[in-house]
Amino acid sequence: MGTRVRETERKYEAASDGRGRVRPAPADLADLPEVAATREPAPVRLDAVYFDTPALALAAHRRTLRRRTGGDDEGWHLKLPAAEADTRTEVRAPLGPAEGAPPRELRTEVAAVVRGRPLAPVARLRTERRRVLLLAGDGRTLAEIAYDKVTASVPAADADARDTAGAVGPGHKDTGAWIEADSWTEVEVELAEGTPDLLDAVEERFVAAGLRRSRSGSKLARALGDDRPPVPPPPPDPVVTAGQVPLGYLYAQLTAILALDPAVRRDEEDAVHRMRVATRRARSAMKSFRRELDREVTDPIGAELKWLAAVLGGARDREVLAERLGARLAELGGGQAGPDVRRRLLDPGDHRAAHAAVVAELDGSRYFALLDALEALLAAPPYRRRAAGPAAEAAAATVRRDHARLRHAVEAALALPPGQDRDVALHEARKDAKRARYSSEAARIVLGGRAAAHTARMKGVQQLLGEHQDSVMCRVAVAEARRQARAAGEDTAPYKALRRREREIAADIEARLPGEWRAADRPL
Known part of the structure; x- marks a missing residue:
């Protein structure tokens, strides 16, 4: 290499x-x-x-x-x-x-x-x-x-x-x-x-x-004779206007995508995850700062960023699931976690196939067109009228809107009884927690410590909700493996034990969430 x-x-x-x-x-x-x-x-x-x-x-x-x-x-x-x-x-x-x-x-x-x-x-x-x-x-x-x-x-x-x-x-x-x-x-x-x-x-x-x-x-x-400015062009320094806040954040995410691309192709540890996060951050910024950036330009790019996140998600979700299942199997011990159970839950071929699928898409014209579109956006920002306003005031308003959105989502989810509907609602709240976190990350350049503190609080909420969603997805995977084991005439007791443990973890998270949210529910 x-x-x-x-x-x-x-x-x-x-x-x-x-x-x-x-x-x-x-x-x-x-x-x-x-x-x-x-x-x-x-x-x-x-x-x-x-x-x-x-x-x-x-x-x-x-x-x-x-x-x-x-x-x-x-x-x-x-x-x-x-x-x-x-x-x-x-x-x-x-x-x-x-x-x-x-x-x-x-x-x-x-x-x-x-x-x-x-x-x-x-x-x-x-x-x-x-x-x-x-x-x-x-x-x-x-x-x-x-x-x-x-x-x-x-x-x-x-x-x-x-x-x-x-x-x-x-x-x-x-x-x-x-x-x-x-x-x-x-x-x-x-x-x-x-x-x-x-x-x-x-x-x-x-x-x-x-x-x-x-x-x-x-x-x-x-x-x-070609000492031209770099592509993409660097963000303005200092940031003065409202539109420059998301512009600088988008620049950082595109820079991260370009830097991580070869690491993803080499299948380096955590590279897919970091590239997916940069993709999601860029898309989230386009949503949060839609008062400053023209949606006719950003929405199509956002749709392509969603596609890229899904491409990367196939490999990343398998990584997370394999790590989680490995931890649960270690808790079971060798007596119950036999070779058949491990083979069904931890097939290494899944990772190889997922990585090959990612690289195939990264070699395709759709991905290259997305990178071209992001660079074109940074070179000629699609500013709306509000983009000329003061940076700090507009950034604070964006962070407060995203926080209010998250508050509504968390409270609505907690009002539901435990079960599938609550699981779905908590997953949607997790998405809103990411958006609240990323908008305050973008605002840090003009809001400083206030935005950094808010980012930390939103990160804690996001991670808790993410742990809950991982538990949900782990139970789904275990249920499918159990179905296959039953059809093959194998012992299904280990799968029951794994699902029971994941239900306990999810219930504990749901019990902790109200208190965690009360501590984090402090807007700027």
């Missing part, structure tokens, strides 16, 4: 125009914090071909995919954004043949960004690199300083269009399949085993030597 490493680095260029010879850092770097000595390895030549879609979707999403020869880590490299400053995640795969397509494991990592579009070479960067290693007293490498002379080329087939757009400089040279487009010098400082303080100290020396932070986000962006 590729080797994953964290990469923390900063790039610098000459403070004049970034094209001239970069002034070297002061010769003596050994007096920097943590540094005991320096070493200069032999220079290297690097040759990297970068791949992207025709519309440069990877670059727009701040991802780069390259095949690089030369140096200590030649191979395929995929760089992904990370939350920490100056940091990215790099996924590496073996070099493979020069004419080969990007490895499958790397294509899987960017499937939600590429969305079925072809990947092809978009740039070639040849770099002459001189390195200085900053060493600790025990010989460990704290950081590597790379002085790079870069020559960038673009595919010959694209040269005319890029020249027209001004991306290919005058006097470019044709080298066959590639057109030389630009050249420059820059300096990279990559942290190894040192601390961020060392990066700051190196930067002080560089600034004194006439360098500054690079204006381009990456070598590729400079080569393509």
Whole structure:
């Protein structure tokens, strides 16, 4: 699945125009914090071909995919954004043949960004690199300083269009399949085993030597002349208007979906659950903030988010059920929980089939169209007139409405006698608890601690109601397994014991709920 490493680095260029010879850092770097000595390895030549879609979707999403020869880590490299400053995640795969397509494991990592579009070479960067290693007293490498002379080329087939757009400089040279487009010098400082303080100290020396932070986000962006804003666009900062509250929340959920997509495909633990939660949060925000966002735009997207949550739910519900059944079987003990019972309740084939079904949908056009629609919404928000109002006032009103909705649902459910009707009503109340929780999460950016406290209270109610619903679904699954066991002539006593235990758990929750709700029923 590729080797994953964290990469923390900063790039610098000459403070004049970034094209001239970069002034070297002061010769003596050994007096920097943590540094005991320096070493200069032999220079290297690097040759990297970068791949992207025709519309440069990877670059727009701040991802780069390259095949690089030369140096200590030649191979395929995929760089992904990370939350920490100056940091990215790099996924590496073996070099493979020069004419080969990007490895499958790397294509899987960017499937939600590429969305079925072809990947092809978009740039070639040849770099002459001189390195200085900053060493600790025990010989460990704290950081590597790379002085790079870069020559960038673009595919010959694209040269005319890029020249027209001004991306290919005058006097470019044709080298066959590639057109030389630009050249420059820059300096990279990559942290190894040192601390961020060392990066700051190196930067002080560089600034004194006439360098500054690079204006381009990456070598590729400079080569393509395409340092466009990221997709989706980041939320406004600070949040001022009512419409910006849900916009920022939707941005966070789409970002989470794109980041979790490869983890879901790899079947990582809890990835399906987290992606489903992000999907539900986005849909819930569209419902809660319908006074600020035009429903003609959000309702169709909300329907597709509901579909995606259902796709993910097939796998997630099996995960929850298997975990719960495993716990109940452990309570029964080996005497009653024999192999036949475990086989009927914990079939591993169920998970494999559910995961395969999820991945099939994530490779489909419907999912890709949903991601396109979410990005389009963030790029051109469908604001209503109320969206221009003050953010805090509108957000508080939204949270209060969702809280009142939940109060009505809980009280209506508790007024019913125990049984199926109450089970259904409590399940609906659980949905309202999620909505109340998510709207206060969205409002936290403008309401601060008040919203955070309300979110915590709503989370407690949601979890209690969720435990009740899980118990209901567990009893349904056990009843079906019991029916199959009876038809096969097997002992049904273990299934009766499991259902009895789950009824006890549900009854205890229903007894606790009135008190739990009274403690949580405190609107903003």
